[in-house]
Amino acid sequence: MKKLLLLFGILALILFISFSEKGQVIKQVATTYVSTPDYINEEGNTIRKRIDVPEGFVRSKYSPGSFQHYLQNYALKPFGAKVINYDGNEYWYQAGHVGVLEIPVPDNGLQQCADALMRIRAEYLWNNNRKDEIGFNFTSGHYCSWKKYSEGYRPRIHGNKVDFNKIANANASEENLYNYLNLVYTYAGTLSLYHELPKITSINELEVGDMLVYPGSPGHIVMIVDLAIHENGEKLFILAQGNTPAQSVHVIKNPNDTSLSPWYSLETNTTLVIPTYHFNETKFIRFKGL
Incomplete structure (x- = not known):
């Protein structure tokens, strides 16, 4: 009933x-x-x-x-x-x-709709020996590549202005890839992809x-x-x-x-x-x- x-x-x-x-x-x-x-x-x-x-x-x-x-x-x-x-x-x-x-x-709440698809794309490139192609634009239009991130470059963000500086040790591990993706999730989305x-x-x-x-x-x-x-x-x-x-x-x-x-x-x-x-x-x- x-x-x-x-x-x-x-x-x-x-x-x-x-x-x-x-x-x-x-x-x-x-x-x-x-x-x-x-x-x-x-x-x-x-x-x-x-x-x-x-x-x-x-x-x-x-x-x-x-x-x-x-x-x-x-x-x-x-x-x-x-x-x-x-x-x-x-x-x-x-x-x-x-x-x-x-x-x-991830339990950080960052991997939302666009982020999940960027992750799938990044993992595909990673698993198919195309790691240097991993990269996404921020909403500001600035390109953030995995290659530069793995070399230790990090963005310094002031409003819509972004510059990248080498401030970290080089780390090309898969674990660090997900640190990179968390950064992308924060500053990219549907608007930047479009x-x-x-x-x-x-x-x-x-x-x-x-x-x-x-x-x-x-x-x-x-x-x-x-x-x-x-x-x-x-x-x-x-x-x-x-x-x-x-x-x-x-x-x-x-x-x-x-x-x-x-x-x-x-x-x-x-x-x-x-x-x-x-x-x-x-x-x-x-x-x-x-």
Whole structure:
């Protein structure tokens, strides 16, 4: 009876919710509680193994060693794993995801939405002997590279002015990489990524590894982590996100089309609602040297 009442309450919320941005998010959150995605393999322990492809579509294949291949084969926690906040507590909303990535959440609270994606990119470059390519712009526009940081250079920040001075001993260890990333998390975000990175203006050009971003303070960003293509050229996408507060990176459901979920059909320059967020305009960016 309690479950039935809860169901009626959620359905009532869906029926009577306003059509404001906030209302659309609440509506889609409610939808995720009463929908079960069809394309899920609960035994799958990576993104590509967890999510099946709809009939008529073929999953895109990428070369081993590529960023796209890295993301498609990213390890997931067992099905049903919870999204956990940086403080060790469960996130209040557990109905919006179909997988949790095996990526730790530091207890300092810094690794929020953009930060989590920068970490994934940095770890990919690190693990593929491309360490000198690790680097991100601060919101001020100043480039902060891992190479200079590992040599002992640190930023001195005065408002929007930044200069780098050698004040620390050289340390190229993996442990120090995460000290560097904590610095990046503090001074970079959705706004800096948007201004730094190339823009993708056509759906036909979108690939795994590209990101949908609202640049702001706060803003939000999600990453394409899988892609399937129909013989007629139609593309479907899987999205993953970190969030605020800092929490587990997770693969999200599609509350807009529960028959297709967790796959998304995307368009440029339109609105999109995902669990807990409303994009006023869909803008896409891509890491350099992907």
